[in-house]
Amino acid sequence: MAPSPTSSCDLAFDREHIWHPYTSAVNPLPVYPVRSARGCRIILEDGRELIDGMASWWCAIHGYNHPRLNQAVQEQLRNMAHVMFGGLTHRPAVELARRLTAMTPTPLQHVFFADSGSVSVEAALKMALQYWCALDHPERKRFLTIRNGYHGDTFGAMSVCDPVTGMHTLFQGFLPEQIFSEAPRCAFDALWDEAYIQDFADRLEEHSQELAAVILEPVVQGAGGMRIYSPHFLRRVRELCDEAGVLLICDEIATGFGRTGKLFACEWAGISPDILCVGKALTGGYMTLAATLTTREVAHAISRNDGVFMHGPTFMANPLACAAANASLEILEEGAWRSATPRIEAALREGFSACADLPGVAEVRALGAIGVIELRTPVDVARIQAMFVERGVWVRPFGRLVYVMPPYVVSPDELDKLVSAVVDVVRRLP
Numbered sequence: 103m104a105p106s107p108t109s110s111c112d113l114a115f116d117r118e119h120i121w122h123p124y125t126s127a128v129n130p131l132p133v134y135p136v137r138s139a140r141g142c143r144i145i146l147e148d149g150r151e152l153i154d155g156m157a158s159w160w161c162a163i164h165g166y167n168h169p170r171l172n173q174a175v176q177e178q179l180r181n182m183a184h185v186m187f188g189g190l191t192h193r194p195a196v197e198l199a200r201r202l203t204a205m206t207p208t209p210l211q212h213v214f215f216a217d218s219g220s221v222s223v224e225a226a227l228k229m230a231l232q233y234w235c236a237l238d239h240p241e242r243k244r245f246l247t248i249r250n251g252y253h254g255d256t257f258g259a260m261s262v263c264d265p266v267t268g269m270h271t272l273f274q275g276f277l278p279e280q281i282f283s284e285a286p287r288c289a290f291d292a293l294w295d296e297a298y299i300q301d302f303a304d305r306l307e308e309h310s311q312e313l314a315a316v317i318l319e320p321v322v323q324g325a326g327g328m329r330i331y332s333p334h335f336l337r338r339v340r341e342l343c344d345e346a347g348v349l350l351i352c353d354e355i356a357t358g359f360g361r362t363g364k365l366f367a368c369e370w371a372g373i374s375p376d377i378l379c380v381g382k383a384l385t386g387g388y389m390t391l392a393a394t395l396t397t398r399e400v401a402h403a404i405s406r407n408d409g410v411f412m413h414g415p416t417f418m419a420n421p422l423a424c425a426a427a428n429a430s431l432e433i434l435e436e437g438a439w440r441s442a443t444p445r446i447e448a449a450l451r452e453g454f455s456a457c458a459d460l461p462g463v464a465e466v467r468a469l470g471a472i473g474v475i476e477l478r479t480p481v482d483v484a485r486i487q488a489m490f491v492e493r494g495v496w497v498r499p500f501g502r503l504v505y506v507m508p509p510y511v512v513s514p515d516e517l518d519k520l521v522s523a524v525v526d527v528v529r530r531l532p
């Protein structure tokens with residue numbers, strides 16, 4: 103069929119033929135056509151400008167249409183957009199692996215480039231399984247995780263997502279059955295009590311002989327509930343994994359690259375995982391790219407007796423994506439995010455506190471450049487979305503959560519407008 107002659111975005115065609123995330127094909131939620139984006143602004147086809155509160159799901163940390171990221175991609179494009187990674191390598195990938203091994207905890211020295219966050223989680227699970235196979239423990243095939251987690255939408259990743267919000271019943275019989283302990287109950291700066299870790303410790307002990315690894319999101323649980331928990335919980339998890347001889351996988355796909363106020367959320371607890379997943383903000387939101395890092399010990403065990411790591415995506419280490427990632431990490435290394443994130447945290451905490459006592463609000467919380475208003479009842483997404491757009495901001499709530507994680511380059515004035523709009527909308531909710 104010939105493309106439509108209209109130059110505008112064909113919303114009717116979109117509605118008839120395109121799946122958007124988690125939507126119905128017959129009764130989809132409305133979508134807003136975007137013409138362009140720059141800095142912290144999204145410009146709609148009708149000319150309206152929205153202040154971005156989402157960083158396109160944690161990704162666009164330096165804002166949109168960034169001159170240095172644009173330049174990095176354009177320069178790489180003059181050399182090549184892509185070559186296969188089997189039998190070939192290239193400067194953008196080597197430079198990126200060098201940066202990642204330097205900026206993550208020292209024990210992590212081996213990098214696997216994946217094409218999305220979910221795939222990097224699959225690679226992490228596979229690394230843990232292959233590690234134990236290589237050590238003659240093929241019976242270690244299960245994973246322990248905490249409730250309310252989110253690790254992606256592919257089947258391995260889904261199996262360790264929260265069983266309720268991850269809709270495990272839908273895929274029952276197909277999805278591997280993992281072990282879940284209660285979600286951390288201790289708030290970020292709550293006084294520590296060993297009771298907080300008891301359920302986790304019990305499950306770990308009960309299943310330690312069949313576990314390949316523990317997997318969790320350090321300190322901030324993202325799409326599974328936007329929960330923020332005590333770094334001490336993470337510290338105890340690391341200790342208990344060491345005592346039980348079980349690997350620890352930290353999924354920093356959402357939290358990595360400064361979002362929580364530390365470069366990686368693991369730093370809040372001063373721990374290093376055995377396997378680390380990064381993605382989302384890795385390319386500054388330019389292209390899909392993720393990575394799974396691991397220790398020499400895990401990598402060398404997998405490689406024993408001519409062993410190989412059994413994964414190799416077609417678009418592995420895509421040079422354009424690596425070039426964008428190198429430019430994004432270079433900007434991070436310059437350090438402006440270190441003053442931006444506490445400034446954003448203070449504004450979100452202070453601004454959202456105006457909602458804390460509303461009857462419809464259960465809790466308000468913030469850490470780094472993340473602010474969350476947890477409501478008592480789920481929102482009507484289409485309606486609340488329209489209210490935000492009317493007020494010139496882009497915020498996309500889900501379930502009972504209204505939350506923002508703006509690009510780090512958000513100006514004080516933009517942040518002020520964003521916070522005011524969120525507070526105003528939440529006040530008007532039924």
Ligand SMILES: *Cc1c(COP(=O)(O)O)cnc(C)c1O
Nearest residue numbers: 218219220252253254324355356
């Ligand atoms: C988004 C996310 C994933 C999945 O990444 P995709 O790129 O969407 O596949 C995995 N883990 C966490 C913590 C995430 O936030």
